[in-house]
Amino acid sequence: MIAESLKSLFTRDLNKLKTEIESYQNEETIWKTDKNILNSAGNLCLHLVGNLNHFIGAQLGNSGYIRNRDLEFSLKNIPRAELIQQIESTIEVINSSLGNLSAEDMEKEYPLEALGYKMTTEYFLIHLLGHLEYHLGQINYHRRLLDVE
Known part of the structure; x- marks a missing residue:
């Protein structure tokens, strides 16, 4: 079933995110930006x-989570x-x-038109996995470029 595959892939990549954050030698560098690197790894993690x-949590799992997207990019120096x-x-x-x-x-329609058009829940979950992987790659490069002694 696709839900089981997606659970496995999201878990895999969120564990990779955790490993990336843990791998910073200097915790302060998690929040560093430089030249054309506009978002810190910390802000990408919060995002x-x-x-x-x-x-997923609020829309599909009814978790009650309330998002404040602006804070995802404005908060700084949250401890690792x-x-x-x-x-x-x-x-x-x-x-x-x-x-x-x-x-x-x-196969049902996702409850929001998050991308500006109707889509199935399956389609949007695959999109969200791609979004996670895109930013995970950015965090990996951020760490390797900026976390130097």
Whole structure:
């Protein structure tokens, strides 16, 4: 079933996100920007957990999560341990929310037109996985470029 595959892939990539955040030698660098690097790894991490908690947790899992997207990009210097806790909580929300979806639910129209058009839940979940992977790659490059002694 596609929901099980998506649960596995989201869990895999959120664990990679956790590893990236843990891999910074200097915790302050998580929040660094430089020249054409406009978003810090910390803000991208907050953006990813906010995005997934909103579009999967709140919309599909009825978690009650309220998103403040502006804060995802404006908050600074959140301790690494708190970012890791948010990632771990997001994994739980993803697994709980997707675990309750049937194959029929995946074929239903997603409740929001988040991309500006109607789409199935399955389609949007695949989009969200791609979004996670895109920013995960940015965080990896951020760490390798800026986390130097």
